[in-house]
Amino acid sequence: MSRFVFDEERLSFARSVRDALARLCPPSVVRAAWTSETGRSPELWKQLVELGLVGAMAPEPLGLGMRELDLVLVLEECGRAALPEPIVETSVVVSLLRDARETTWLPRIADGAIATLGLETLVPDAHVADVTVLARDGALHLVSRDAVRLTPEKSVDGARRLFRVEWSSSTQLDVPLSAARDRAAFATSAFLVGVARKLLQTTVEYVKIRHQFGQPIGSFQAVKHHLADVHVAIELAAPLVHRAAHSLTHGDRDATLHVSMAKAAASDAALLASRAALQCHGAIGYSFEHDLHLWMKRAWVLAASHGDAAYHRGRLADAILTPVSP
Amino acid sequence: MDLAFTPAEEAFRAEARAWLEAHVPRDLPSGDTREGFALHVVWEKKLFEARWSVVSWPAKYGGRDASLVEWVIFEEEYWRAGGPQRVTQNGIFLLAPTLFAFGTEEQKDRVLSRMAAAQDLWCQGWSEPNAGSDLAGIKSWAEKVDGGFKLYGQKTWCTRGAFCDFMFGLFRNAPTGDTHAERHAGMTYFMVPLRVAGEKAPGVNVRAVARLDGDDGFAEVFLDGAFVPDRDVIGKVGEGWKVAMATTGSERGLTLRSPGRFSASAERLIELARDEGVSDARKRDAVAAALIDAEAYRIYTWQTVGRLITGEKLGAESSVNKVFWSELDVRLHETALSILGENAQLDGEWMKGFQFALAGPIYAGTNEIQRNVIAERILGLPRK
Numbered sequence: 001m002s003r004f005v006f007d008e009e010r011l012s013f014a015r016s017v018r019d020a021l022a023r024l025c026p027p028s029v030v031r032a033a034w035t036s037e038t039g040r041s042p043e044l045w046k047q048l049v050e051l052g053l054v055g056a057m058a059p060e061p062l063g064l065g066m067r068e069l070d071l072v073l074v075l076e077e078c079g080r081a082a083l084p085e086p087i088v089e090t091s092v093v094v095s096l097l098r099d100a101r102e103t104t105w106l107p108r109i110a111d112g113a114i115a116t117l118g119l120e121t122l123v124p125d126a127h128v129a130d131v132t133v134l135a136r137d138g139a140l141h142l143v144s145r146d147a148v149r150l151t152p153e154k155s156v157d158g159a160r161r162l163f164r165v166e167w168s169s170s171t172q173l174d175v176p177l178s179a180a181r182d183r184a185a186f187a188t189s190a191f192l193v194g195v196a197r198k199l200l201q202t203t204v205e206y207v208k209i210r211h212q213f214g215q216p217i218g219s220f221q222a223v224k225h226h227l228a229d230v231h232v233a234i235e236l237a238a239p240l241v242h243r244a245a246h247s248l249t250h251g252d253r254d255a256t257l258h259v260s261m262a263k264a265a266a267s268d269a270a271l272l273a274s275r276a277a278l279q280c281h282g283a284i285g286y287s288f289e290h291d292l293h294l295w296m297k298r299a300w301v302l303a304a305s306h307g308d309a310a311y312h313r314g315r316l317a318d319a320i321l322t323p324v325s326p
Numbered sequence: 327m328d329l330a331f332t333p334a335e336e337a338f339r340a341e342a343r344a345w346l347e348a349h350v351p352r353d354l355p356s357g358d359t360r361e362g363f364a365l366h367v368v369w370e371k372k373l374f375e376a377r378w379s380v381v382s383w384p385a386k387y388g389g390r391d392a393s394l395v396e397w398v399i400f401e402e403e404y405w406r407a408g409g410p411q412r413v414t415q416n417g418i419f420l421l422a423p424t425l426f427a428f429g430t431e432e433q434k435d436r437v438l439s440r441m442a443a444a445q446d447l448w449c450q451g452w453s454e455p456n457a458g459s460d461l462a463g464i465k466s467w468a469e470k471v472d473g474g475f476k477l478y479g480q481k482t483w484c485t486r487g488a489f490c491d492f493m494f495g496l497f498r499n500a501p502t503g504d505t506h507a508e509r510h511a512g513m514t515y516f517m518v519p520l521r522v523a524g525e526k527a528p529g530v531n532v533r534a535v536a537r538l539d540g541d542d543g544f545a546e547v548f549l550d551g552a553f554v555p556d557r558d559v560i561g562k563v564g565e566g567w568k569v570a571m572a573t574t575g576s577e578r579g580l581t582l583r584s585p586g587r588f589s590a591s592a593e594r595l596i597e598l599a600r601d602e603g604v605s606d607a608r609k610r611d612a613v614a615a616a617l618i619d620a621e622a623y624r625i626y627t628w629q630t631v632g633r634l635i636t637g638e639k640l641g642a643e644s645s646v647n648k649v650f651w652s653e654l655d656v657r658l659h660e661t662a663l664s665i666l667g668e669n670a671q672l673d674g675e676w677m678k679g680f681q682f683a684l685a686g687p688i689y690a691g692t693n694e695i696q697r698n699v700i701a702e703r704i705l706g707l708p709r710k
Binding site for chain 1: 327328329395596599600603604605607610611613614615617618619621622623625626628629631632633635636646649650694696697698700701702704705706707708709710
């Protein structure tokens with residue numbers, strides 16, 4: 001057992017996912033998702049299923065029997081690739097179905113069916129989901145595709161389509177809504193850390209080769225300090241995300257607060273990274289043709305989903321201070 | 327990733343907690359005045375007698391041979407119990423790591439136990455009027471004489487220097503040049519007696535300098551031929567830069583500012599916000615942010631500890647620590663002052679803490695320098 005850090009097994013699994021995604025999901029694939037009819041690539045999903053990522057949290061032998069602590073670094077890698085697939089949502093749904101001992105959908109998802117999560121008004125990838133977990137009156141419901149009516153909304157991130165969902169028949173899922181909210185916020189945090197890391201890495205590479213005034217712009221202190229701040233923000237956000245994974249995995253009684261800390265810090269780090277990345281790229285980064293916006297916009301939408309930083313700090317404040325009476 | 331502690335570590339924590347809760351002094355005045363300093367030394371001696379002053383050191387110097395994990399635990403408990411800022415810290419946390427790395431057995435035997443026991447109090451003599459962040463720009467020099475060196479020049483911003491008997495510092499033993507290599511060569515690391523048997527040492531003049539908060543926490547040290555024997559050179563003559571950089575790692579990194587300090591400050595801030603019944607959304611947001619920052623630094627540190635105990639070395643990462651804790655400390659105190667409202671005008675404890683926090687981004691290498699280090703040595707951006 002590694003003390004305070006990830007063991008080699010988890011690190012090497014994450015590395016293998018990173019390598020696989022570098023191959024399967026280069027920026028061209030993310031960009032293609034913007035213009036494809038569904039915003040997705042069925043081919044890519046099939047490969048994620050084969051890698052075991054889709055059903056990772058399903059019990060063995062259906063899945064890999066993973067918990068949040070096993071998956072957190074993998075989700076970071078998905079973020080690094082700006083994976084245009086509902087991996088965050090499907091992972092959370094799988095963990096909820098596992099807890100509910102649901103037996104119909106779990107094997108189907110492990111086999112490649114797509115699930116999404118509708119805890120908020122805007123539901124990502126609902127148009128391709130075979131099944132959706134939705135919240136109503138404080139309870140979770142499992143809703144199959146034929147029971148939903150979708151209204152598409154224009155998402156700023158073209159690789160993550162958004163819908164409003166109306167639905168009729170459903171099966172209630174015997175898992176608390178709060179568990180779904182915590183896991184969704186957690187998984188989103190992990191993905192955001194990966195997005196932020198990629199934004200920083202891309203920008204560091206760019207400022208080394210972009211010359212102005214006869215020298216690389218990365219030699220200017222103003223640029224260095226932007227990127228140093230991003231590095232600090234990411235390095236201090238990631239441990240909170242890892243701790244949230246630990247607390248969810250072990251059922252720590254403060255897990256909800258730990259998730260809020262993680263989501264607040266990861267959202268802020270990713271937004272800072274996108275701001276600095278754009279500024280340091282200059283006009284080229286502002287162009288639609290450049291890949292930067294694929295990551296930047298993912299940072300924006302995920303920072304805003306499942307509670308933004310201010311929401312989670314507010315939730316934390318209510319827990320540690322006297323709640324403000326309404 | 328195992329975040330649990332072993333039974334032995336839990337027992338260590340319990341022992342530390344029980345002792346500290348029973349013995350931590352209440353309402354000590356600032357240690358940065360002459361009267362306050364003397365009271366703090368009494369506390370330091372008490373810590374030493376119970377073998378809590380230097381837990382990670384070998385027993386023969388008064389420590390407990392505690393592991394790095396236990397050291398961080400002790401620090402958490404020390405600050406949690408409301409322990410005061412350590413007036414021995416510059417010796418214990420800055421000079422001692424250098425001695426452990428470069429000192430001779432004779433030096434360690436002579437210096438460390440007395441330092442741990444607060445019999446000898448140490449200040450740092452690095453900065454000079456024209457050498458702050460650019461430490462390699464120091465001008466104070468050492469002249470070789472029979473049996474030792476004579477020191478000349480001026481050191482400044484020596485914390486608690488007016489109350490200390492000894493100083494450790496960097497001096498030029500050879501003229502400097504313009505190239506990077508020349509500027510960093512020709513320096514030597516000395517231990518310098520400022521007072522001998524209660525009297526000021528010949529060739530030494532110390533002048534107290536008031537800090538931002540008005541306390542005489544700083545000193546200028548003027549050297550005019552003060553004699554230092556050869557045995558008080560740490561490392562080799564001319565290799566002072568290398569020796570000095572070993573302590574900057576400790577200063578910026580774990581040892582100077584362990585996370586326990588900020589966890590304790592965040593708890594105090596939360597208490598303040600509760601007592602004041604804070605309802606303003608922005609202030610509540612800032613309190614939550616302070617707790618998140620303190621927790622981030624705490625978990626980050628445990629992960630760092632995890633890497634250190636598997637044999638990794640802490641390099642430029644210590645600059646990440648330094649930027650983060652120094653700025654979280656300022657934000658945390660700003661939040662406390664905003665909660666105090668009009669009472670923030672008063673020269674109270676939070677205002678005192680705020681003024682101390684403001685020094686954080688400046689000392690131990692300004693945060694601008696730290697950001698350069700992060701950008702160049704971690705991110706790999708070009709120096710020029």
